[in-house]
Amino acid sequence: MRKKIVAANWKMNLDLTEGAELVNDIFNGSPQLTEHKIVVIAPPFIHLTHTGAQLVGMNHVHLGAQNCYSEASGAYTGEISAAMLKSAEVEYVIIGHSERREYFHEDDAMLAKKVNLALANGLKVIFCCGEPLAIRDANDQNAYVESQLIAGLFHLPVTALTDITIAYEPIWAIGTGRTATSAQAQDMHAHIRTVLGNKYGDTVAADTSILYGGSCKPSNAAELFACPDVDGGLIGGASLKAAEFLGIVAAMSNA
DSSP, X not given: OOOEEEEEEOOSOOOHHHHHHXXXXXXXXXXXXXXTEEEEEEOOGGXXXXXXXXXXXXXXXXXXXXXXXXXXXXXXXXXXXXXXXXXXXXXXXXXXXXXXXHHXXXXXXXXXXXXXXXXXXXXXXXXXXXXXXXXXXXXXXXXXXHHHHHHHHTTSXXXXXXXXXXXXXXXXXXXXXXXXXXXXXXXXXXHHHHHHHHHHOHHHHHHSOEEEOSSOOHHHHHHHHTSTTOOEEEESGXXXXXXXXXXXXXXXXXX
């Protein structure tokens, strides 16, 4: 049975005090969660130890990180290794986010190395994929996303897929004034599941959680999460306000 997941990506926002207050507000909101309906909170690196301590009393809420480096250790000033994240009791790490691909020029080979190191250190991976506007307008989105999955994940043995969650980001629908419909989200999620099934078999495909990462908010979360292949969301801006985030969590819990 695959998990329903709402993952909060705070990006480069919130100081330590603001982050602690947000986690407290989420805790006080008492989201209804289970082993198969969970929340992941991925704050900036400086929050990890403090946020992790806050999450100790929160059932089915897990600590995540926004990134890790593609090398195990060494002279890489400013970077964080997968082993460091593990030592901070991080459980999940986001790899291949569209902003990392675009702003920091992370290519498929680097992302595959990151995936390998994360898994080798016992972390669960939220692997991001998604197409930009030009690709969507050319109707090449299926092939584009499939190529990202092949390059970033398909070197893995089937046993590793239990620690992989996929997040689909329609980059063309983020900050462009265009909105992805629930039908478009479902179509891509179904395609991703088919691609996984062709490589790893239908059982693995059925058990892999696929999250939607395109401006999900309380007003559209229930509709999105009602789609049969949408298993939750990777939430950016709406994760910075407790009421909005809890509204999305409630939609996931009720789906």
